[in-house]
Amino acid sequence: MLDHPADLLATVGAARAAGWRIAVDDLGTNSDSLALLPLMAPEIVKLDLNLIQGPVTPNMGRTMTAGDDYVERTGASIVAEGIESDAHLARARAFGATLGQGFRFGKPDDSLRRCAGLGMPAPPHGSGFPASPFSAVAESPRVRIATKDVLYAISLDIEQLASRLSDSPMLVASFQDVGHIGAPTIDRCRSLVDNTSLTVVAARGLSEPMIPGARHVDLRADDPAANEWNVIVLSPHASAALIANDLGDDGPDGARRFAYVLTHDRDTVPSAATSMLHRIAS
Numbered sequence: 001m002l003d004h005p006a007d008l009l010a011t012v013g014a015a016r017a018a019g020w021r022i023a024v025d026d027l028g029t030n031s032d033s034l035a036l037l038p039l040m041a042p043e044i045v046k047l048d049l050n051l052i053q054g055p056v057t058p059n060m061g062r063t064m065t066a067g068d069d070y071v072e073r074t075g076a077s078i079v080a081e082g083i084e085s086d087a088h089l090a091r092a093r094a095f096g097a098t099l100g101q102g103f104r105f106g107k108p109d110d111s112l113r114r115c116a117g118l119g120m121p122a123p124p125h126g127s128g129f130p131a132s133p134f135s136a137v138a139e140s141p142r143v144r145i146a147t148k149d150v151l152y153a154i155s156l157d158i159e160q161l162a163s164r165l166s167d168s169p170m171l172v173a174s175f176q177d178v179g180h181i182g183a184p185t186i187d188r189c190r191s192l193v194d195n196t197s198l199t200v201v202a203a204r205g206l207s208e209p210m211i212p213g214a215r216h217v218d219l220r221a222d223d224p225a226a227n228e229w230n231v232i233v234l235s236p237h238a239s240a241a242l243i244a245n246d247l248g249d250d251g252p253d254g255a256r257r258f259a260y261v262l263t264h265d266r267d268t269v270p271s272a273a274t275s276m277l278h279r280i281a282s
Contacts, residue, residue, distance in 0.1 A: 001036055002198050005277045012040050013129070023079075027051075028063040034236045035168040035197035037070045038270040039277070045071065049082035052091055052102075064095055066167055066236030071096060073266060132224040133174075133232065133272035134245040137261040144261070148229075149254040151244055154262060155231040158240050162192050162233045169195070169235035172276045174202035174217075174225055176246065178210075186210055200276060217279045225276065229258060232273045239269035 001008055012022055023044035024037065028051045037045075045067055051060055071078060080092035083102030092100050130136035137143065162171045171192055175181050181203055193199045193213035201210070202217035204226045209216050219226040232241040244260035263269060 004280075005036075005039075005198065006280045008036075009039065009129070009274055009277055027067055028060070034063065034066050035170055035234075037066070037236055038234055038239065038266065039274055041074065041270070042076060043074075044077050044079055046079040046081060047092070047095060047097060051095065052080050052082045052088050053084070062167055068096060069237055129278060130271055130275045132228055133230045133241070133243045133275050134228050134259075134261075135224060136268060136271045136275065137243050137263065138245075140261055142261050142263065143259050145247070145257055145259055146244075147254065148256045148258065151229065151242060151258055151260060152254075154242050155229075156188075158231045158233055158242055159188055159192065161238065161240055163195055165195070165233075165235050165238055167235045167237050168197040169233055169238070170198045170200075170273060171196050172198075172200040172202075172230065172232040172234075172273050174219070174228055174230045174276060176203060176226060176229055178203045178205035180229075181206075181210060189214060200280065202276060202279065215280050217276070217281075219279070223279075225279070230272065230276065232269060232276070234269055234273050238264075239266055240264050241269045241272050243272055 015022060021044065022040055022042040023046060024040060024042040025046045026048045027034070027045050028048040051063065067078070070076065077099060078095065078097040079099040080095065080097035081101050083089050083092055083100045083104045085104060088102065089100070089104055159171070162169050173189070175185070181201070189199060189201060189211045193211065199211070199214040200217060201214050202219055202225065204219045204221060206216050206218045227246050229244040229246070230242065233239065241263050242260065243263065244258035247257045247259060249256045
């Protein structure tokens, strides 16, 4: 699902605009579905067959804690597949499933066509997305002003969060201009690629890949995100973002001022990340 995130999110947005609800299937088969939970915001989470029928593993624990965190925050429904015995049913209930399918209940037939509506919660996100990360927070009372050297220290800490997380985090970073992506930044991002499900690097003039394994976005000069410095980390368990807009100061680089927001809000951070992911070319 992360091969074409812009197309995926556009499809989700179009489906929501048409009044549909979203389901994520096979939760637990790979890290992609976990990483995308905060962005797709599905109303239904469907557990993979192996979670119900397979042996207990550490990966099972990671999957279920991440899924449970999401369900607790959003009210999404958990569906378990592959329920073929009382033991499978007990495990599905232990994982919080309130809906299930499998031979334990009967063979497939057309009876599901007569099921009543499931009463899904309202979508947690609309079909639209902000024009840029800073546009998502520009009206927030938490907007402050700081110099680049102060924000640099904050950005390093957020990057370290991405390195510590073990639940398939995403890292989305934009640096205004390719000239701001120096060797230290390249080295740090390169070291983070292997620990993330998706690493995105964006800047004006970024016409050639600089970091193996990362997705690169060459921002247009008139793109509002080209005036921003954003470092966004998002995972099933954690979220953090430095979202900053250049105020256009002259003078020493480290003394340049930015209007910025530092946020861990579980709605704002996915919104900011989604805004940048829409810029990834298929």
